Amino acid sequence: xxRILITGSLGQIGxxxxxxxxxxxxxxxxxxxxxxRVEGSKAMESGxxxxxxxxxxxxxxxxxKKYRVDTIYHLAAILSANAEKNPQLAWNININGLYNxxxxxxxxxxxxxTPSSIGAFGPTTPKDGTPQDTIQRPTTMYGxxxxxxxxxxxxxxxxxxxxxxxxxxxxxxxxxxxPGGGTTDYAVEIYYEALKNKKYTCYLKKGTHLDMMYMPDxxxxxxxxxxxxxNKLIHRNAFNVTAMNFAPEDIEAAIKKVIPEFTMxxxxxxxxxxxxxxxxxxxxxxxxxxxxxxxxxxxxxxMTDDMIEKLSKKLNINI
Numbered sequence: 082x083x084r085i086l087i088t089g090s091l092g093q094i095g096x097x098x099x100x101x102x103x104x105x106x107x108x109x110x111x112x113x114x115x116x117x118r119v120e121g122s123k124a125m126e127s128g129x130x131x132x133x134x135x136x137x138x139x140x141x142x143x144x145x146k147k148y149r150v151d152t153i154y155h156l157a158a159i160l161s162a163n164a165e166k167n168p169q170l171a172w173n174i175n176i177n178g179l180y181n182x183x184x185x186x187x188x189x190x191x192x193x194x195t196p197s198s199i200g201a202f203g204p205t206t207p208k209d210g211t212p213q214d215t216i217q218r219p220t221t222m223y224g225x226x227x228x229x230x231x232x233x234x235x236x237x238x239x240x241x242x243x244x245x246x247x248x249x250x251x252x253x254x255x256x257x258x259x260p261g262g263g264t265t266d267y268a269v270e271i272y273y274e275a276l277k278n279k280k281y282t283c284y285l286k287k288g289t290h291l292d293m294m295y296m297p298d299x300x301x302x303x304x305x306x307x308x309x310x311x312n313k314l315i316h317r318n319a320f321n322v323t324a325m326n327f328a329p330e331d332i333e334a335a336i337k338k339v340i341p342e343f344t345m346x347x348x349x350x351x352x353x354x355x356x357x358x359x360x361x362x363x364x365x366x367x368x369x370x371x372x373x374x375x376x377x378x379x380x381x382x383x384m385t386d387d388m389i390e391k392l393s394k395k396l397n398i399n400i
Contacts, residue, residue, distance in 0.1 A: 082106060082151065082192070082308070083106070083110065083152075084149050084151050085110060085151075085152045086144060086148065086152070086154070087099055087153075088114055088135050088153070088155050088157040088182065089114075089156035089157030089158060091122055091124060091258075092115075093255055093259075094156050094253065094303070095113070095115070096123075096124045096257055097257050098154060098300050098303055098304075099127075100123060100127065101304065102154075102304070105304070108128035109129065111129070112128075112144065113128060113130045113131075114131045114133035114144065115130075115132070116132065118130075129148065135174065135179075136174065136178055137181070141182060150191060152193075152307065153182055153186060153193050154194045154303065155178070155182045155195045157174060157178055158175050158196075159174050161198075161224075161263050162263060162356065164222045164223035164226070165221060165222060165352060171222045172226060175230065176226050176233075182195075183243060186237070186245075187237060187243050192307065193234070193245045194306070194307050195230055195234055195245065195247045195318070196249075196250050196303070197228075197230060197248065197250070197318070197319040198227050198249055198250050199249060200221060200224045200356070200360060202219060202224070202360055202361050203216075203219040204220060206361055207361070209363060210364075210365045213321050213365065213366075213367070219359065221356055231247070238317055244311065245317060246307055246309075247306070247320070248321075248369065249322065249364070250299060251265070251322070252264075252291055254272075254296060254384065254388065255295075265291060265293065265357075267281075267283050267284055271283070271332060271336065271345070272336070272388045272392055275389070279343050280343065281343075281346075282345070283329045283346070283348075284348060285329055285349065285350075286347060286354060287330050290328045290362045291362070292323040292326050292361070292363050292364055293325050293327060294325070294379075295324065295379040297379065298377040298378055305375065306320060306375075314372055314373065320372070320373075321364040321368065321369060322364075322366050322375055322377075323366050325384070326362070326363045327381055329347075332385070333345045335381050339386065339400070340400060
């Protein structure tokens, strides 16, 4: 990777990935793009920024040529809960946008990172120790677009030799960017509410176990897989990756170790609960560990300590 372009750069992943890539490769070598501007965004202000709609293939190609890009991190997407509200938009952004990026990559010889998700699995997927290669059959539009995207990336690698790579993210937790309409957003919101109000109402029920990952590990996974020796990659796209597994009551207990007065109750959202119930309890990420050395740095307690420390500074709250 020498010259990098990131789509959807001002979202939850991109806002942190952009800064880490600029730290490694230099500010001028990482082009940040999004469909809108975000005032005060460090990712937008610390280097080249361009407005970009990924449904416009010509615009993508123009930027790749302008900045002599060799690697594209394609993050622009509609997330799970929002995708159910507007499935037509989700298909257009998640699939047509990806197709445009892959076509540009084919024509202009770029490598492509595209994140998939735990949402690519469905209710008939083995729930415990979900294998790398298994039945998927998701029941959400978000999941449908993620499986389609995995297959499309595999096809472009096999048919055209495009260097496509990616990971299946679990729920991602960050203090930098606000939640973006995902089913696992409760695991971000809970920290904000714990600090601001000392209480939280959870929209998923007790016992809803899901794989999760702290954003620094998510960024690490995205960069590590792109820097991996291609000769060691068997799967290339959609590697299962995970770091921790917990239910809402587990994160409540972890927060109480730092904020003892914190309380949580429940008001279950049927839509998001149904989505969560269709996903695995936990994934087997041994392929990522064996093929490119994946290893997370954070567990629930160390993430909670860091989240509360960083978020209390951001919100100017003393604990």
